[in-house]
Amino acid sequence: MKSFKISEAVIRRLPIYLRFLNDLSQSGIQTVSSQDLGEKLDLNPAQIRKDLAYFGEFGRKGVGYNVDYLIEKIRHILKLDKPMNVALVGTGNLGRALCNYNMYLKDNMKIVAVFDADESKSGTLINHLTVQPMRELTSVVKELDISVGIITVPAPEAQNVADQFITAGVRGILNFAPVVLKAHSGVRIHHVDFTAELLSLAYYMDHIQEKSEGVFE
Amino acid sequence: MKSFKISEAVIRRLPIYLRFLNDLSQSGIQTVSSQDLGEKLDLNPAQIRKDLAYFGEFGRKGVGYNVDYLIEKIRHILKLDKPMNVALVGTGNLGRALCNYNMYLKDNMKIVAVFDADESKSGTLINHLTVQPMRELTSVVKELDISVGIITVPAPEAQNVADQFITAGVRGILNFAPVVLKAHSGVRIHHVDFTAELLSLAYYMDHIQEKSEGVFE
DNA sequence: TAGATTGTTAATCGATTAACAATC
DNA sequence: TAGATTGTTAATCGATTAACAATC
Known part of the structure; x- marks a missing residue:
């Protein structure tokens, strides 16, 4: 048994993964790579692999992740497998x-x-x-x-x-x-x-959109 | 004129400050310290001072921040001063x-x-x-x-x-x-x-609440 | 075998916090 | 003056990303 402190940032991404994996499963897609996930969810693939690796070895090298297996695992981690x-x-x-x-x-x-x-x-x-x-x-x-x-x-x-x-x-x-x-x-x-x-959105409205750049006198 | 890149984390806190300052203003409170703000908003006072200092010198040493003046400044930063x-x-x-x-x-x-x-x-x-x-x-x-x-x-x-x-x-x-x-x-x-x-909340329900500690086998 | 992709370490990057001189 | 509090630098902490050996 290992004991971790899992950061909040990691936990907050799990539902995002879960939601997209459910979509994939419903489309009949059985395998997905961290590359694919990263593109669709606007996240770094290394980050996704690292997030998942905190909880176990869920993927297969050279292949990727089995969609339904990963869904099951994330649901278990988030405790969504019981009412x-x-x-x-x-x-x-x-x-x-x-x-x-x-x-x-x-x-x-x-x-x-x-x-x-x-x-x-x-x-x-x-x-x-x-x-x-x-x-x-x-x-x-x-x-x-x-x-x-x-x-x-x-x-x-x-x-x-x-x-x-x-x-x-x-x-x-x-x-x-x-x-x-x-x-x-x-x-x-x-x-x-x-x-x-909504209010923080207002800040970005007139700004040049180069990764949060702002100009003040 | 100075040019900054203001981080998203900072911008996202400004509406939180603004909201609480509005409450203070309505209660007739005219001055507030970063200490006070930090206690009420569960944030580090140094962080609050640093956030505000990106945009100017809004406070007075030994005194704190004038509530209405700070409201005006934050509203301007977020561009809430025009429709x-x-x-x-x-x-x-x-x-x-x-x-x-x-x-x-x-x-x-x-x-x-x-x-x-x-x-x-x-x-x-x-x-x-x-x-x-x-x-x-x-x-x-x-x-x-x-x-x-x-x-x-x-x-x-x-x-x-x-x-x-x-x-x-x-x-x-x-x-x-x-x-x-x-x-x-x-x-x-x-x-x-x-x-x-809501789903990420589920994760924390059965866990010992010592700053995101989790246990997995 | 060759190509693909994971799990993981090391490097980088960024954000938070502590500390303190300046000063009201 | 003494006490309080800012603005800001330096130190710490944590999160993201790059890189690559392992291996399917």
């Missing part, structure tokens, strides 16, 4: 969009409970799920063995919701609110910050 | 959510046109905007001087939409589809990849 229950708080436009978007299903991640602070929404249905009041959160998280919470509430309420999730026992949070959340170590927080993506 | 027009393609749940979410307004970014490949949707209203057919895209982008395109279509159509945006003349794309897009240099693509965020 994981997810709860969502905040049934605004974005929250409802995510509930309907059940892409996660094939990756064994499933939204199984939805909450909203506005109790007048309790009982309404979103994609076969009944909206529940916040006071039910702790008990539902425990009953349904929910390990991940998605936050789609306005920024000022996000930290409060995160605290409730953490108290209830979730181990991971996916935050869509435009605010930096605090959590004790032991709880992992990923941030989907599309306002920041 | 920027945005178009969106794909009026599914996510697209509609983004149209309604006009947080961008105060940052001078405004969605001014919405398109959908499904022509039966043409003419419907989303938040005061009329959905238009794809064949109008090129002319509308030119007429309204649109420089950024948002893509919220299913993955298989995303590259095609990107190509149309690029042909029409946009210089930046914010892609929400779970696929890596290709573009010639000169067009900047940012990817909001929440499925990847």
Whole structure:
């Protein structure tokens, strides 16, 4: 048994590999080289080989990687080979969009409970799920063995919701609110910050596009 | 006049600073130190000082940064001090959510046109905007001087939409589809990849949380 | 066998952090 | 003046890329 510290950058690339490998598999392609992957995903082939090599020897010299075998391996590494229950708080436009978007299903991640602070929404249905009041959160998280919470509430309420999730026992949070959340170590927080993506995009609009070159007086 | 290459990591932090500074400003706080910022945003104070110093001397030794002055400076750096027009393609749940979410307004970014490949949707209203057919895209982008395109279509159509945006003349794309897009240099693509965020979150769920430590046999 | 491609080491590159003189 | 905090250099740390022996 070996013990590694795998860097976050590596882990964040694995879902990108997985997604493209799934496409290949569906197209009936059985073998792929790091060269191919690199071209399609805009990554250095050496980086891809190195990333995968952290977890084992998945390829064959002179041949490449077997697509379905690699899919299986990455799914195992990311722990997508067993079901994981997810709860969502905040049934605004974005929250409802995510509930309907059940892409996660094939990756064994499933939204199984939805909450909203506005109790007048309790009982309404979103994609076969009944909206529940916040006071039910702790008990539902425990009953349904929910390990991940998605936050789609306005920024000022996000930290409060995160605290409730953490108290209830979730181990991971996916935050869509435009605010930096605090959590004790032991709880992992990923941030989907599309306002920041849009604002940083603005910076590049008038610049000469030679690898992040900028001019200032 | 000095010429820099500012790294992408630096640019991506500027909107985070800006957002928190806006909060401070609204709370009536006039001065902030890199120490304060670092604590609230989970960043190293030295990094914050260094980031800002790429663009000028915005602080005062022994005092800190004037909140409103720094806001003004960052807004200028990111080019948020002049209006920027945005178009969106794909009026599914996510697209509609983004149209309604006009947080961008105060940052001078405004969605001014919405398109959908499904022509039966043409003419419907989303938040005061009329959905238009794809064949109008090129002319509308030119007429309204649109420089950024948002893509919220299913993955298989995303590259095609990107190509149309690029042909029409946009210089930046914010892609929400779970696929890596290709573009010639000169067009900047940012990817909001929440499925990847969710899948990589799964990896950390059963791991001891000591800075990305993992164990494999 | 000849060509292709992995796994891995070494070299490079870039980003973060520590430290401190300058100065408010 | 004493305390605080910046701007900036140097040191550290980590991630990417190049190169190549191993081998299919």
